[in-house]
Amino acid sequence: MVGLTWSWAFTWEVLPMILSAAKVTLLATLLGSCLAVLVGLAFALIRRSRHRSIRSVIYWLVEFIRSTPLLVQIFFLYYVMPEFGISMSPLLTGVLALGLHYGAYLSEVFRSGIDGVEKGQWEASRALNLSMFDTYRDVILPQAIRPMIPATGNYIIAMFKETPQLSAITLLEMLQIAKIIGSENFRYLEPFTLVGILYLMFSIMAAYGIHMIENRFPKEGISLK
Amino acid sequence: MEFGEIVSVLLQGAIVTIKIVAMALPLAAAMAFIFGLMRLYGGFPLKQLAVVYIEFFRGTSALIQLYWIYFVLPLFGFSIDAMTAGVIALGLNIGAYGTEVVRGAISSVPKGQFEASIALNFTPSQSLRRIILPQALVGMIPPFGNLAIELVKATSLVSLITIADLTFKAKSLADMTLQVGEIFGVVLLLYFVISQCLALCFRYLEKRLSKGLGRGGVK
Numbered sequence: 001m002v003g004l005t006w007s008w009a010f011t012w013e014v015l016p017m018i019l020s021a022a023k024v025t026l027l028a029t030l031l032g033s034c035l036a037v038l039v040g041l042a043f044a045l046i047r048r049s050r051h052r053s054i055r056s057v058i059y060w061l062v063e064f065i066r067s068t069p070l071l072v073q074i075f076f077l078y079y080v081m082p083e084f085g086i087s088m089s090p091l092l093t094g095v096l097a098l099g100l101h102y103g104a105y106l107s108e109v110f111r112s113g114i115d116g117v118e119k120g121q122w123e124a125s126r127a128l129n130l131s132m133f134d135t136y137r138d139v140i141l142p143q144a145i146r147p148m149i150p151a152t153g154n155y156i157i158a159m160f161k162e163t164p165q166l167s168a169i170t171l172l173e174m175l176q177i178a179k180i181i182g183s184e185n186f187r188y189l190e191p192f193t194l195v196g197i198l199y200l201m202f203s204i205m206a207a208y209g210i211h212m213i214e215n216r217f218p219k220e221g222i223s224l225k
Numbered sequence: 226m227e228f229g230e231i232v233s234v235l236l237q238g239a240i241v242t243i244k245i246v247a248m249a250l251p252l253a254a255a256m257a258f259i260f261g262l263m264r265l266y267g268g269f270p271l272k273q274l275a276v277v278y279i280e281f282f283r284g285t286s287a288l289i290q291l292y293w294i295y296f297v298l299p300l301f302g303f304s305i306d307a308m309t310a311g312v313i314a315l316g317l318n319i320g321a322y323g324t325e326v327v328r329g330a331i332s333s334v335p336k337g338q339f340e341a342s343i344a345l346n347f348t349p350s351q352s353l354r355r356i357i358l359p360q361a362l363v364g365m366i367p368p369f370g371n372l373a374i375e376l377v378k379a380t381s382l383v384s385l386i387t388i389a390d391l392t393f394k395a396k397s398l399a400d401m402t403l404q405v406g407e408i409f410g411v412v413l414l415l416y417f418v419i420s421q422c423l424a425l426c427f428r429y430l431e432k433r434l435s436k437g438l439g440r441g442g443v444k
Binding site for chain 2: 064066067068069070071072073075076079080083161162163164165167168175179182188189192193195196199200203204
């Protein structure tokens with residue numbers, strides 16, 4: 001049995017390679033979550049539109065994105081977009097797919113966060129003759145952010161854990177590197193276990209970080225000016 | 226390739242996907258109940274075991290778990306075929322999320338119900354079976370429905386360990402015919418239909434189970 005025993009020598013040999021691939025994973029997560037927040041906010045605001053048809057288009061779009069696999073969406077963007085003359089690098093495709101997929105999830109979080117702001121706040125803004133933009137920026141969003149933090153954080157951690165799927169379009173992130181190392185050396189035990197442990201560590205740290213942010217965040221909200 | 230042919234090949238893949246869902250869903254439900262109850266009522270070692278299971282499977286990504294089960298377990302002498310590895314990995318992964326659903330739903334049953342069942346001299350297992358679970362089950366159904374959709378989506382990962390599911394068929398058809406637009410369009414639509422059907426089933430189930438419980442909130 002070749003692979004039965006854990007080899008520390010091999011572990012130390014592959015660790016630097018996997019850690020350098022972690023940068024790609026983290027970069028994809030970071031860019032993906034920025035995009036997801038923007039997409040989510042846009043969807044959430046459009047869903048508050050006065051027109052029923054616009055609302056229902058966004059509703060079904062969100063429903064569609066949420067109930068189809070990320071992997072297929074990644075393939076779709078990677079293989080179909082070039083037909084329309086848009087070809088993107090694997091990283092860019094991955095970021096776009098992650099951003100859209102989790103943007104759809106986040107739009108629900110943002111929507112309920114905005115709905116959670118008291119009705120009186122809207123009425124007061126109306127009474128003070130604030131424009132729609134000022135109402136959102138100065139009154140509604142600052143109060144809506146704090147309750148949104150835990151759910152948003154959970155989705156960003158979930159996104160982080162879905163980044164290995166980007167290996168399917170040849171992005172060299174942690175799991176792909178681990179697989180290549182494994183097939184070159186016929187030893188899968190150490191690389192895969194290392195990647196698993198790294199993911200676990202990053203997720204636990206991120207979960208702790210989100211908890212800290214939530215606790216530090218002022219209860220009355222922050223000014224967005 | 227003609228559109229009809231493409232659809233018929235993809236439908237074969239869809240059947241494999243549905244099969245995997247049908248096998249992994251009961252496994253996930255079983256894991257959710259076993260570990261959820263262990264987490265709530267187990268003694269010290271059992272509780273810790275449940276925590277380790279939950280944290281491990283929720284903290285790492287499903288694809289890594291799948292690769293680990295498929296590539297690493299054979300080295301320990303358990304050789305399993307791709308299908309079994311896929312079902313086990315997805316079942317354990319979704320089951321870990323389900324554990325928290327079970328725990329949350331049981332803890333949200335009012336405390337008076339536990340106290341009343343003690344006052345009426347029910348044994349712990351009787352009170353769980355007859356008093357607590359019937360009430361908790363209704364609350365579990367909507368989040369379980371969401372997890373079932375997560376499971377449908379996660380089945381696409383098994384294509385990466387060479388199971389000929391919907392995604393695998395799509396990928397190989399796309400490589401062969403280059404008609405990527407139609408193929409991936411149909412695939413997205415098929416996944417959407419499967420997910421929506423499951424969601425409908427869970428909505429029906431919720432309606433059935435909430436009958437006679439006198440819960441005002443559930444329609």
